[in-house]
Amino acid sequence: MAERVKRRIGETWPAALFGVLILAIWQAVSAAGLVPGYMLPGPLRIGAAFAADFPLLMRHLSRTLSEAAAGLALALVFSFVLAVLMDANRFLRNALNPLLLLTQTVPVIALAPLLILWMGYGAAPKITLIFITCFFPLTVGILGAFSHTDEDALRLLKSMGAKRRQIYRYIKIPEALPAFFSGLRISASYSIIGAVISEWLGGEAGLGVYMIRVRKSYSFDRMFAAIFLVAFLSLALIGLVAFIEKICMPWKRTISEGDRS
Secondary structure (H helix, E strand, O other), X not given: OHHHHHHHHHHHHHHHHHHHHHHHHHHHHHXXXXXXXXXXXXXXXXXXXXXXXXHHHHHHHHHHHHHHHHHHHXXXXXXXXXXXXXXXXXXXXXXXXXXXXXXXXXXXXXXHHHHHHHHOOOHHHHHHHHHHHHHHHHHHHHHHHHHOOXXXXXXXXXXXXXXXXXXXXXXXXXXXXXXXXXXXXXXXXXXXXXXXXXXXXXXXXXXXXXXXXXXXXXXXXXXXXXXXXXXXXXXXHHHHHHHHHHHHXXXXXXXXXXXXX
């Protein structure tokens, strides 16, 4: 345990040191007046703004998180079901692949006004936008993993009379877990970004609404506070996915530790 903690500290301290150095340079530039404070407030001023608006930020954060969680959950369910159907049916895969690619060629910011026009200013267009943003990387990751399943293992199970659901349960789904969690890490950060973008265009609460309001009042220290909160939230979600991945794939952790030793 102590060896693992020591190794983790050794891996993270260079990034932490670099981050502290960047913040120190930033604060020095701001304090020296090289950049006007209204254009680039220093980290201390941003921290003070964050502390002053903390209760308000948490209220907006709860709305953004609920929208992101709903959109991501829907994307998880539908992407898994669609990936299984496309993997099992070649015609369906060839028919839907271009449509999946098409969803990624349209800018998200261009879809948001249309969704608000069709669905109003409630939670529905925001959740739909998050769903569209997260759906593609999850579906493509799972489908790609299914298509690269070990052929020898598949032939072995088929020779033993395994049914399709057993093939997915014992071979395809376990082998697809690494690709699934890779896509989930990307989608988790996308869900927050998608929620904020959708809130920019309308709504009553959320971090995107908060950003619009403080921008109109030229409170850029509070704007930076919200930006840092969004970045921290995305990193926290990525860390949560990594933690869940370790629980669901304990063999991966054992293999990596064996390689290091």
